[in-house]
Structure formats: structure tokens, C-alpha cells
Amino acid sequence: MQEVGFSYLSELNEKQRQAVEHIHGPVMVIAGPGSGKTRVLTYRIAHLINSGIAPWNILTLTFTNKAAREMKERIEKVVGQRANRMWAGTFHSIFARILRVEAHLIGYPNDFTIYDTDDSKSLIREITKTLGLDPKVYNNGAVRSRISGAKSNLITPKLYAENDDLMSLDRMNRRPMTYKIYEKYAARCKRAGAMDFDDLLLQMFRLLYENPNDVRTKYQMQFQYLLVDEFQDTNFLQFEILKLLTEYEGSQQNICIVGDDAQSIYSFRGATIENILQFENSYMNVATYKLEQNYRSTQSIVEAANSLIKFNKNQIQKKIWTDRLDGDKIKLIKVMTDSEEGRRVADGILEQKNRYHLANKEIAILYRTNGQSRIFEEWLRKYNIAYRIYGGTSFYQRKEVKDCIAYMRLTINPKDDEALKRVINYPRRGIGKTTIEQLIQIADDNNVSIWDCLTTIQFNGRAKQKLGKFVQLIQAMQQHAQAENAYKAALFIVRQSGIIDLLKADNSIEGKGRVENVTSLLDGIQEFVEDDEIVADEAIPVDKSMASFLQTISLMTDQDENKDNIDTVTMMSVHAAKGLEYKSVFVVGLEENLFPSFMALSSPDQIDEERRLFYVAITRAEQYLTLSYANSRYQYGNMRFNDPSRFLEELPESSMDNTVLKKSPSAGFGEPKIIGNFARKPAKAPVLQIDPSTFVATAMNKIKEGDNVLHLKFGKGEVLSIDERFVASIRFEQLNANAEKRIMLQYAKLQVLD
DNA sequence: GGGGGCTATGGGGGG
DNA sequence: CATAGCCCCC
Numbered sequence: 001m002q003e004v005g006f007s008y009l010s011e012l013n014e015k016q017r018q019a020v021e022h023i024h025g026p027v028m029v030i031a032g033p034g035s036g037k038t039r040v041l042t043y044r045i046a047h048l049i050n051s052g053i054a055p056w057n058i059l060t061l062t063f064t065n066k067a068a069r070e071m072k073e074r075i076e077k078v079v080g081q082r083a084n085r086m087w088a089g090t091f092h093s094i095f096a097r098i099l100r101v102e103a104h105l106i107g108y109p110n111d112f113t114i115y116d117t118d119d120s121k122s123l124i125r126e127i128t129k130t131l132g133l134d135p136k137v138y139n140n141g142a143v144r145s146r147i148s149g150a151k152s153n154l155i156t157p158k159l160y161a162e163n164d165d166l167m168s169l170d171r172m173n174r175r176p177m178t179y180k181i182y183e184k185y186a187a188r189c190k191r192a193g194a195m196d197f198d199d200l201l202l203q204m205f206r207l208l209y210e211n212p213n214d215v216r217t218k219y220q221m222q223f224q225y226l227l228v229d230e231f232q233d234t235n236f237l238q239f240e241i242l243k244l245l246t247e248y249e250g251s252q253q254n255i256c257i258v259g260d261d262a263q264s265i266y267s268f269r270g271a272t273i274e275n276i277l278q279f280e281n282s283y284m285n286v287a288t289y290k291l292e293q294n295y296r297s298t299q300s301i302v303e304a305a306n307s308l309i310k311f312n313k314n315q316i317q318k319k320i321w322t323d324r325l326d327g328d329k330i331k332l333i334k335v336m337t338d339s340e341e342g343r344r345v346a347d348g349i350l351e352q353k354n355r356y357h358l359a360n361k362e363i364a365i366l367y368r369t370n371g372q373s374r375i376f377e378e379w380l381r382k383y384n385i386a387y388r389i390y391g392g393t394s395f396y397q398r399k400e401v402k403d404c405i406a407y408m409r410l411t412i413n414p415k416d417d418e419a420l421k422r423v424i425n426y427p428r429r430g431i432g433k434t435t436i437e438q439l440i441q442i443a444d445d446n447n448v449s450i451w452d453c454l455t456t457i458q459f460n461g462r463a464k465q466k467l468g469k470f471v472q473l474i475q476a477m478q479q480h481a482q483a484e485n486a487y488k489a490a491l492f493i494v495r496q497s498g499i500i501d502l503l504k505a506d507n508s509i510e511g512k513g514r515v516e517n518v519t520s521l522l523d524g525i526q527e528f529v530e531d532d533e534i535v536a537d538e539a540i541p542v543d544k545s546m547a548s549f550l551q552t553i554s555l556m557t558d559q560d561e562n563k564d565n566i567d568t569v570t571m572m573s574v575h576a577a578k579g580l581e582y583k584s585v586f587v588v589g590l591e592e593n594l595f596p597s598f599m600a601l602s603s604p605d606q607i608d609e610e611r612r613l614f615y616v617a618i619t620r621a622e623q624y625l626t627l628s629y630a631n632s633r634y635q636y637g638n639m640r641f642n643d644p645s646r647f648l649e650e651l652p653e654s655s656m657d658n659t660v661l662k663k664s665p666s667a668g669f670g671e672p673k674i675i676g677n678f679a680r681k682p683a684k685a686p687v688l689q690i691d692p693s694t695f696v697a698t699a700m701n702k703i704k705e706g707d708n709v710l711h712l713k714f715g716k717g718e719v720l721s722i723d724e725r726f727v728a729s730i731r732f733e734q735l736n737a738n739a740e741k742r743i744m745l746q747y748a749k750l751q752v753l754d
Numbered sequence: 755g756g757g758g759g760c761t762a763t764g765g766g767g768g769g
Numbered sequence: 770c771a772t773a774g775c776c777c778c779c
Contacts, residue, residue: 063769092769117768135774136763197769268767369766391768425755432755462755557769575767597766613767636765637770 008043008078012036019256019289020044023051023225026283027256028276032320033305033619034296034581037258041227042071044256045086046078048225055085059223059245063230063579064557065089081729081740087223091238092197093555095204099195100551102215106206111547113194113409114554118402119418120144120185120196127184130444137174138181146170147182151198152235152270154205157183191449193415201237208244220248230579231259231279235270243282253283261316262309265575265613277316294320296581296622298327300655305619307652312608329657330618331626332648338589338633342375345586346383348626349569352584353385356624360386362583364570366617368595372588373571380569390572391558400503400514401521405550407493411477412547415449424450424470427498431470435463473497486546487526494518525549532747533713542744574617585621587614590629591642614647698752700726700745712749714741 009017016036019029020043031037041060049055062068068088075083087094096114103110115123121140124147128138150160160166161179170178189196195203208216223245228234246253257279264273280286294302302322309315333348335341345365352358365376373389380387395401403426409419421440425431442457443450454471458464473496481489494500503515529544558576570582589595595614600606618625627648632641695712703709707719709730717732726745743750 090769114769139764141764200769265767266769269769371766428756430755434755555769573767599766634770 008046012039012043013293015289015291015293016040016043019291020047022287022289023048023053024252024254026253026279026286028279028286028288029256029258029291030276030288030316030318031258031260031291032294032318033260033263033616034294034322034622035291035320036293036295037229037291038067038071038074040291041229041258042074043078045071045227046075046083049075049079049083049086053225055082056087057222057224058086058227059094059225060086060088060227061091061094061229062088063090063233064559065093065555066557066559067229067579076740081742084742090555090557091234091241092200095200095241096551096555098219099200099203099207100547102207103203105211105215106203107190108195108203109193109413109415111193111413113192113413113416113419114200114551115189115192115194115196115418116554117144117197118397119194120147122421123188123418124181124185126440127181127188130440131177131180131184133177133181138177142173143175143178143181146175146178147185148196148198149270150182151202152237154202154237154240157186187447188417191415191447192417193413193449194418198237201235201241205237205241205244208241216244217248220245220251224252224254226255228255228257229259230263231257232261232264232273232276233259233266233271234275235272236275237270239275239282246283255283261314262312262612263578263616265578265609265616267609273314290318292318292320294322294619295324297322297619298324298623300327300329301618301621301625304330304625304651304655305615307655308611308618308647308650309615311650312611313604314608327623330651330655331624331657333626333628334644335628335630336632338372338375338630341588341628341630341633342379345376345588345626345628346379346385348586349380349385349584350383352624356584358584360567360569363586364572364577364580364582364584364620365586365588366572366574366577366620367588368574368597368613369589370573376571376588386566386568387571388566388568390570391576394558395517395520396553396556398514398517400499400517403499404490404494404497404518404521405553407474407477407497407499408490408546408550410451410474411481411489411493412550414451414474414478417443417450420450423497427502429470429498430466431463435467481546485529486544486549487522487529489546490522490525494522528552530747530749532744532749533741574613577620578616581620581622583622584624584626585618586626586628587617588628589633590627590645590648591633592645593640593642594633595645595647611647611650614645695749696751697749700748703728703745703748703750703752708753710751710753711743716753717741 009020012020016039019027019040023044029037029040031040045058045060048058060068060071062071068090072083072086072088089097099108099112100110103112121144124140124143125135128135128140128143150166155163155166157179160182167176167179170176189199208219226242226246228242242255246255257276259276261273261276264271267273280288299322302320306320333341333344335344349363352363367373370391377387377389396405403423406419406422409416410423421436424436439450439453443453446453454467459467476496477489477493480492500515500518503511503518506514528549558572559580574587593601596607596610600610629644629648632639695710703719703722705719705721708716709719710716711730711732714732715734717730720729720731720740722728722745728743728745728748729740730743731740
């Protein structure tokens with residue numbers, strides 16, 4: 001066992017220490033904001049490992065992949081590299097990884113496609129049409145969320161049709177045939193070898209449930225210790241899977257859940273606060289620990305949060321407190337228009353940067369809806385403040401990027417009908433609507449995928465030749481994907497499909513942006529292929545296939561695109577800010593109909609959720625909290641007038657800064673112009689002082705322990721050890737002295753120095 | 755089969 | 770306002 005450099009137990013308060021040391025049996029930790037929840041989780045895992053539990057017997061389910069990665073890095077500092085053999089990730093990514101090995105047992109290909117929300121909706125639309133239903137009544141978004149809700153509650157299409165409550169609600173909404181769409185939708189996904197996000201959970205459940213003797217036992221034995229973060233945002237199905245993993249003859253039920261009912265903000269996607277409330281009833285002898293001391297925020301902020309959350313009906317009783325009496329009171333910016341709000345917030349940021357010497361990355365602007373980002377973007381650009389927007393229409397949702405990805409999906413899984421429909425006639429190759437509709441019909445009649453139709457049925461006339469050429473194109477792509485790495489295969493796809501030529505023909509600014517986006521996608525794949533650093537589990541062979549790339553990008557969360565080393569102001573939705581903290585936070589758009597959202601106004605439960613969301617927003621702030629609202633703003637083309645948010649009145653007078661703000665110092669800027677639609681690329685790795693032209697990579701068999709090496713990304717370092725799989729542990733000068741990077745020599749960009 | 759232009763409609767949060 | 774879907778015309 002590796003010597004521990006310091007005693008982690010001494011870094012914990014009494015309650016935290018108890019939660020860390022209680023390693024056997026079910027444990028529930030109720031953790032208020034900033035109460036050291038992450039610290040408890042990481043030290044608990046470190047403690048498990050130091051107690052002799054094998055890392056690969058530990059499964060940690062987090063809310064983002066980034067959170068999992070950071071947790072591993074922190075644990076590594078305490079117990080050393082073996083920490084990397086533990087399993088940690090989101091529910092979706094861990095289950096996807098397991099299903100990639102086991103899916104054939106439940107009738108899916110191991111190379112299954114993951115359907116995103118758009119794929120699901122377009123499939124639902126198609127089914128609605130073939131059933132002869134009115135697509136306006138059967139709104140695909142509404143139907144999708146019904147199906148999603150059913151799946152999240154383990155309701156099969158058959159059970160759905162037998163469920164009076166569900167059926168009568170559908171009748172009330174004039175959508176009585178929803179159950180039929182659900183049935184067809186499930187069959188079509190299966191036929192396409194595709195899983196939607198809910199399926200990653202549902203099929204994982206099926207896998208365990210239907211294979212009780214072998215597979216279920218295997219994973220029960222594997223995951224002896226379970227930790228679940230943000231438990232308040234799990235749904236019924238997720239809890240059922242956890243139960244399957246922990247409930248068996250002789251189980252010690254070593255499950256530790258961490259959460260805060262006051263921060264439950266995902267009921268719209270099926271999360272139920274019931275899970276946290278029912279946990280104590282689901283297991284025998286649950287030990288509960290409440291973490292109530294807030295180490296993050298100052299008095300004003302904690303007081304405001306406490307006062308606010310009291311307006312909610314139901315909650316687990318707790319008293320959040322802080323001993324940080326320093327810090328400013330909460331400022332409120334009141335303005336007439338949304339544009340003015342943008343300017344005043346930018347002013348505020350500039351002022352804080354000057355007065356308190358804040359770095360950009362210590363500041364965040366949080367909003368209720370992603371659409372609000374544009375105005376702040378304009379003003380920050382005007383003020384030359386570097387910013388980064390998370391979420392919203394992300395890079396991978398851009399049309400040109402999705403088109404390329406659809407070809408890749410089709411190459412990996414030709415049964416993927418949604419991908420096929422997207423590209424069969426893009427770029428144009430003379431396969432028209434009629435032909436495609438016929439194809440869909442034939443596929444449906446024979447209950448096979450469209451691809452199977454294309455390759456088995458003889459067509460006549462014009463269509464025959466055109467369809468034949470398309471099949472040949474995809475087959476050529478498949479051959480390249482087999483023979484070459486993901487980058488080269490992607491390059492072939494982008495060129496041979498004709499996409500890149502088509503985009504290059506458009507010389508407008510937008511057109512150039514699209515070409516740039518495709519280039520960025522290719523760069524991203526190359527980076528994926530060439531990356532020599534191991535960040536995931538050592539136990540699992542590194543998979544650099546195109547299928548692996550596709551899985552990675554479809555399960556990325558908004559926070560996962562974060563590159564910490566870039567000094568930018570963060571802009572994101574409050575939902576996306578969950579779990580994060582900033583020295584200074586601006587929560588903007590505090591108006592009725594916006595925050596709380598107009599969608600929530602009719603239901604007290606939904607207002608409570610909006611309030612919890614606001615609670616999450618203000619508790620992200622460590623030291624400076626600024627709130628703002630505008631009397632009027634443009635929404636969907638119209639000027640709207642809204643009252644200040646009711647939540648503002650729920651904050652205590654004593655926390656608020658009531659001094660009248662001086663007129664903004666920068667009133668000379670005038671109204672911002674709307675600047676063109678710039679392509680937003682994923683952030684590149686930071687620039688290093690290494691000259692690539694003099695860099696010569698050393699062959700892997702020439703690198704040995706004790707060598708001083710130069711790495712293109714991490715700079716100078718020393719090779720500490722090399723294991724049997726040619727993974728080198730290297731300590732880099734410019735990184736934290738405790739952090740060792742594990743570099744795969746097979747892909748390494750290392751130069752041995754004399 | 756392809757393209758252009760018009761209209762209706764949505765309108766939130768995300769793995 | 771943005772966009773999807775539709776109709777109509779070539």
C-alpha cells in the first residue's frame with residue numbers, strides 16, 4: 001500500500017468524517033450547497049481503497065463525465081495510480097460502456113447507435129404520419145416526452161396500453177393513439193439497432209433483469225461498492241437498476257447516495273425527488289448524515305438562499321450555515337431593456353475585474369434560457385472580455401456536423417434508419433421523396449431496416465442505378481472504417497460523400513463557417529485518435545474506433561467540453577451550472593415568465609422547482625452575487641414587458657445591497673451591433689512553448705524509466721515507470737507535482753532529452 | 755425529382 | 770424571430 005502524504009481524515013469536519021468512515025451498508029448523505037460533498041465522495045473512495053477494497057469493485061455515478069474525471073484525479077493524489085481502475089462516469093456513459101460488451105444478449109448489436117432527441121423526434125414524426133395521425137395534434141416533442149416518461153418508469157408499450165391513468169390523460173390531450181406510436185417507436189429503434197437516451201438505462205435494466213444467473217451476478221460481484229452523486233436528480237428506473245445491483249442473497253448493500261432535495265431541478269426529464277425521500281425505506285438500517293456547513297459562500301449569499309428555499313412546501317429539514325462573514329451584499333441591477341442589461345452586466349464584470357482583480361474564469365453569467373446568451377455575448381465582445389458559452393446549440397448539433405456524423409453512424413451501423421434518411425439524398429444524388437417514401441414503406445412491410453431493403457430488393461428504372469451507387473458509397477466507407485483509423489476513415493467520408501465540396505462551393509461568411517466546422521470535426525477526431533494520455537480506466541483497453549468516437553460525443557454533457565486552462569468568463573444555463581462554483585456570479589433575467597418560466601406558472605409544484613433552480617443559481621457564488629432584471633425584452637420577435645421575478649421579493653432585505661448604483665461609467669458605447677454568425681469551435685489545447693519543427697518523437701522502444709522527456713502537450717517531464725502494456729507514468733514540471741500523467745507509448749508524442 | 759417561397763407555430767431545462 | 774413543413778411550379 002502506498003504511503004499517504006497527509007491524513008485526509010484531518011481535513012474533514014465531524015459529519016464529513018463520519019460519512020467517509022461509514023463504509024459498510026447503505027448510507028445517505030444530505031449535502032447542502034458548498035458543504036464539501038465532493039470532498040466527502042473523493043475521500044470516501046480513497047478510504048475504501050486504503051481499507052483494502054479493490055478499485056475495480058467501486059462504481060461511482062456522477063452527473064457529468066468531467067466530475068468523474070476530476071474525482072479520479074483527486075483520489076489519485078491520495079492513493080496513487082490504482083485509483084484509475086475504479087469505475088466512474090455518468091449513468092449513461094457507464095451503461096453504454098457495459099452495453100457495448102453485452103448488448104447482443106438482449107438482441108441489439110454491440111455497435112448500437114445512440115439516437116439523440118432529434119433522431120427520436122424525427123422517427124416519431126414518421127410513425128405518426130404512417131399511422132395517418134395529424135402531426136399537429138401529435139406534436140412529436142410531446143409524444144417523445146410521454147414515451148420517455150413511460151420508459152423511465154419501466155412501463156412497456158403493453159403496460160402503457162393497459163394503464164388507465166396514462167390512457168385517459170392521452171385522451172384528454174386528444175392523443176389517444178400515443179400508446180400505438182410508443183409501440184412502433186420501440187420496435188423501430190430495435191430494428192435500427194439504436195438506443196435512445198432512455199434505452200441506455202432501460203436496456204441496462206433488461207440486461208440485468210433478464211439474465212439473473214450470469215450477467216446480473218457478474219455485475220453484482222463486480223460493483224461491491226456503489227456511490228451515487230446528485231441522487232435527487234435520478235429517476236425511478238435508475239433507482240431500480242441500483243436496486244438490482246445491490247439486492248441479492250448475502251449482499252452487504254454498500255450503497256452510498258449523496259444529494260440535496262433542495263437542488264432537485266430535473267423533474268422535466270423524469271427525475272423524482274421521491275428517490276431521495278424513499279431511500280430510507282428501500283434499505284434496512286440506512287445511516288443518514290447531513291452536511292450543513294457551507295464552505296463556499298459568504299453570509300449574505302447563504303442567508304438569501306435559506307430565506308428563498310423556505311417558500312417551498314416540502315423539504316428535508318436542515319440548517320445551512322457559514323462562518324464566512326466577509327464579502328459584499330447582493331447587488332441588484334434594474335434596467336429598462338434587455339440590451340441595457342447586457343451592458344450593465346458587462347460593466348459590472350469590468351469593474352470587478354479591476355477592483356477585485358478577478359480573472360475571467362472566476363466569473364459566470366447564469367441564465368434561465370440559452371437564448372439569453374446572445375446579448376451578453378455582444379457586449380462582452382465589445383468590451384474585449386474573453387467568454388465561453390456552454391450548452392445551447394452545441395458544436396455537434398450544427399447541421400453540417402450532424403450530416404458528417406450521420407455518414408459515420410451509417411458506416412458503423414447501416415441499420416441506422418435515421419442516419420440513412422438524413423444523408424441518402426444529401427448531397428443531392430437524385431433520390432427523391434417518392435423513392436424514399438417507398439423505401440420506408442417496403443422496409444416497414446418486411447420489418448427490416450431501410451439498408452436491408454436497399455441491399456436485398458431489386459429496384460427498377462432510374463432509382464435502381466442511383467440507389468446502387470449510394471450503397472456502393474456506403475460500402476466503400478465501411479471498408480475504410482475497417483482498414484484505417486477513425487480519422488482517415490472520417491476524411492474519406494467527408495470527401496467521398498461530396499459534403500466538403502458542396503460546402504466549399506458556398507463562399508459566404510456562413511458557408512466558410514460551415515467548412516471550418518467540418519474541419520474542426522476532423523481535427524477533433526484526429527485529436528481523439530492521437531491522444532496518448534489515459535484518463536479512463538486502465539482495466540479497459542483503449543478504443544479508438546469510430547464507433548467509440550461516436551459514443552463519446554453523443555454522451556458528452558455540457559460541462560464536459562470545459563477546458564479549464566482557458567481564462568474566459570463562463571456563460572451557461574442555470575441547469576448546466578449544477579455542481580460548479582465561481583467567485584462572482586451574475587444571475588440575469590429575473591423576471592416573471594422568464595425566471596420563473598411561463599411554462600411553470602400554472603402549477604405550484606413547478607414553481608417550487610423553479611425556486612429550487614434559483615436556489616442552485618445563487619448558491620454557485622462564493623463571494624460576489626449580482627442579480628438583474630429588465631422591464632422589457634425581445635422574445636420571439638416581440639417586445640415583452642415583464643414584472644420583476646417573485647423570487648426577488650423572497651430574498652431578505654438584510655442580504656441586499658441597497659445603495660443606489662452610480663450611473664454606469666461606460667455609457668458612451670451606444671447600442672451594440674449584431675455581429676455575424678461566427679462558428680464556435682471546440683477549444684483547442686493550450687499553446688505550448690515547444691517548437692514543433694524541432695520536435696522529434698522518439699520511438700517507443702527507446703524510451704525507458706528515468707528518461708527526461710519532452711511532450712508536445714505537457715512539456716518537460718520525467719518517466720517514473722513503464723508498465724507491461726507500455727503505459728508510462730510521467731511527472732511533468734509544469735503540472736501539479738503530485739499529478740502523474742499516464743501516457744500510452746503506442747501513441748506517444750515524446751522526445752527523449754539528453 | 756428538385757427548388758423556392760410562404761405560412762404556421764413554437765416558445766425550457768438536457769443525457 | 771427562426772425554422773420546419775408544406776404547397777406549388779418547373
